[in-house]
Amino acid sequence: MLDIELIRQNPEKVKKGIANKKINPKLVDDFLNLDAVWRKLTKETDDFRANQKILSENRKIEEAKSLKEKIKNNEEKIKTIEKQREEILYLLPNLPFDEVPVGKDESESQVLKVWGNIPKFDFEPKDHLELGEALGIIDTERASKVSGSRFGYLKNQAALLEFALVQFALDIITKEGFIPIIPPAMIKPEAMRAMGYVERGGEEIYFLEKDNLYLIGTSEQAVGPMHMDEVFNDVDLPRRYLAFSSCFRREAGSYGKDTKGILRLHQFDKVEMFSITTPEDSAKEHKLILSLEEKLIQGLNLPYRVLNICTGDLGDSAAAKYDIEVWLPSQKTYRETHSASNTTDFQARRLNIKYKSKDGQKQHVHMLNGTAFAIGRMLIAIMENYQQSDGSILVPKVLQKYAGFKTIS
RNA sequence: GGAGGCGUGCGUGAGUGGUUGAAACGAACUGUCUUGAAAACAGUUAUACCCGAAAGGGUAUCGAAGGUUCGAAUCCUUCCGCCUCCGCCA
Numbered sequence: 001m002l003d004i005e006l007i008r009q010n011p012e013k014v015k016k017g018i019a020n021k022k023i024n025p026k027l028v029d030d031f032l033n034l035d036a037v038w039r040k041l042t043k044e045t046d047d048f049r050a051n052q053k054i055l056s057e058n059r060k061i062e063e064a065k066s067l068k069e070k071i072k073n074n075e076e077k078i079k080t081i082e083k084q085r086e087e088i089l090y091l092l093p094n095l096p097f098d099e100v101p102v103g104k105d106e107s108e109s110q111v112l113k114v115w116g117n118i119p120k121f122d123f124e125p126k127d128h129l130e131l132g133e134a135l136g137i138i139d140t141e142r143a144s145k146v147s148g149s150r151f152g153y154l155k156n157q158a159a160l161l162e163f164a165l166v167q168f169a170l171d172i173i174t175k176e177g178f179i180p181i182i183p184p185a186m187i188k189p190e191a192m193r194a195m196g197y198v199e200r201g202g203e204e205i206y207f208l209e210k211d212n213l214y215l216i217g218t219s220e221q222a223v224g225p226m227h228m229d230e231v232f233n234d235v236d237l238p239r240r241y242l243a244f245s246s247c248f249r250r251e252a253g254s255y256g257k258d259t260k261g262i263l264r265l266h267q268f269d270k271v272e273m274f275s276i277t278t279p280e281d282s283a284k285e286h287k288l289i290l291s292l293e294e295k296l297i298q299g300l301n302l303p304y305r306v307l308n309i310c311t312g313d314l315g316d317s318a319a320a321k322y323d324i325e326v327w328l329p330s331q332k333t334y335r336e337t338h339s340a341s342n343t344t345d346f347q348a349r350r351l352n353i354k355y356k357s358k359d360g361q362k363q364h365v366h367m368l369n370g371t372a373f374a375i376g377r378m379l380i381a382i383m384e385n386y387q388q389s390d391g392s393i394l395v396p397k398v399l400q401k402y403a404g405f406k407t408i409s
Numbered sequence: 410g411g412a413g414g415c416g417u418g419c420g421u422g423a424g425u426g427g428u429u430g431a432a433a434c435g436a437a438c439u440g441u442c443u444u445g446a447a448a449a450c451a452g453u454u455a456u457a458c459c460c461g462a463a464a465g466g467g468u469a470u471c472g473a474a475g476g477u478u479c480g481a482a483u484c485c486u487u488c489c490g491c492c493u494c495c496g497c498c499a
Contacts, residue, residue, distance in 0.1 A: 043467090043468095046458090046459060056427080057427075059479080068478085
């Protein structure tokens with residue numbers, strides 16, 4: 001949620017920012033029009049009530065009665081307008097930082113870095129599904145029998161490798177003061193809304209109607225709301241969490257895309273970094289999260305590139321986002337495995353999370369999130385990049401001690 | 410799933426329709442005193458919003474949302490959360 005004061009005082013800036021995110025800037029005018037009416041009505045009603053109070057205290061009951069109706073009338077109007085105003089407010093995305101490259105889609109994101117050597121094979125490299133089926137470690141066929149499309153079974157070494165990846169991430173990331181955490185995978189509508197996932201892209205989330213609960217699409221959605229309505233002391237920031245959870249995504253609108261294997265599933269496990277910082281520190285924290293992501297991938301020695309995501313491809317809540325894409329030999333291209341976003345105070349405002357600085361001032365915190373490992377995609381990257389001519393797969397050196405084996409064959 | 414109880418400010422806790430933003434006690438902070446500290450005394454200590462250039466003024470908030478009333482922390486309805494007992498369960 002954007003700061004209402006900012007929209008009132010600097011509508012042009014807001015319009016420009018959201019236009020760069022491909023959102024209609026007319027929303028800002030709609031908002032301001034409703035806001036003006038709201039303010040007028042609110043003032044009027046407050047005055048009515050002040051009057052009513054005085055009359056009531058003096059037991060001028062008949063006169064007070066006449067105000068009752070007026071107040072009730074106004075309240076109904078206010079409620080309607082407030083609702084409309086809020087709807088628009090929730091549709092306004094966070095404003096991108098000035099440094100973010102302006103562009104319409106992912107093709108205009110800026111490549112910041114390319115790392116590692118793309119493996120050269122003296123044979124035709126297989127894709128992860130082919131490899132996985134042959135080795136008996138991935139089974140999507142039976143999964144579709146049991147659960148439908150876009151599900152998978154990880155078996156044997158693939159299952160063990162998941163735990164190895166989790167252990168590896170824990171080892172590296174907790175050194176930086178990230179608190180390991182396993183959050184609930186179901187959250188209330190208020191929490192999901194506050195994180196900014198319902199208004200746009202609500203089609204993407206699973207909702208359990210009977211229980212009025214959403215299934216999380218990323219642990220960020222369950223970790224952020226943990227501190228709803230809380231005030232941090234500045235000495236307690238940054239607060240860093242490393243969350244492990246299953247993630248659930250409906251993948252509506254991606255029919256026919258990445259249908260093969262386990263690249264895009266309805267359910268996968270993910271280790272995720274989440275930081276709460278002061279506004280001054282968030283940019284620095286964003287860099288830290290990116291650097292940790294790189295450290296993890298470099299540890300696995302996988303070729304990747306880093307993207308500074310352009311305005312048109314940023315999510316609603318992000319002011320800036322870095323993606324990491326790892327090379328997939330079967331697709332002869334880089335595919336997204338990691339993402340790190342700075343949501344500034346956009347989520348914190350809705351969640352009402354503040355911090356108190358030394359001078360006693362309270363303001364909203366900044367929140368950031370970034371992938372440590374999305375297990376499915378990391379497995380794919382490892383399998384494809386580490387495959388051998390005989391169809392076996394080497395286990396990256398750093399994972400061997402956690403996995404307990406060196407090859408999958 | 411069945412039966413019952415509870416939800417007030419930073420904390421404990423009073424308040425059952427009329428200056429109650431809310432007693433009292435505690436905690437924290439500030440000042441006086443003191444070489445310093447303690448004690449004592451005095452004061453301060455919520456949030457959001459609206460009007461206003463400001464000074465200042467106003468409104469709302471006693472788990473949440475509705476309702477009754479001229480007026481609600483106090484009455485009614487629904488929801489949420491917590492607790493106890495029974496049942497079930499990893």
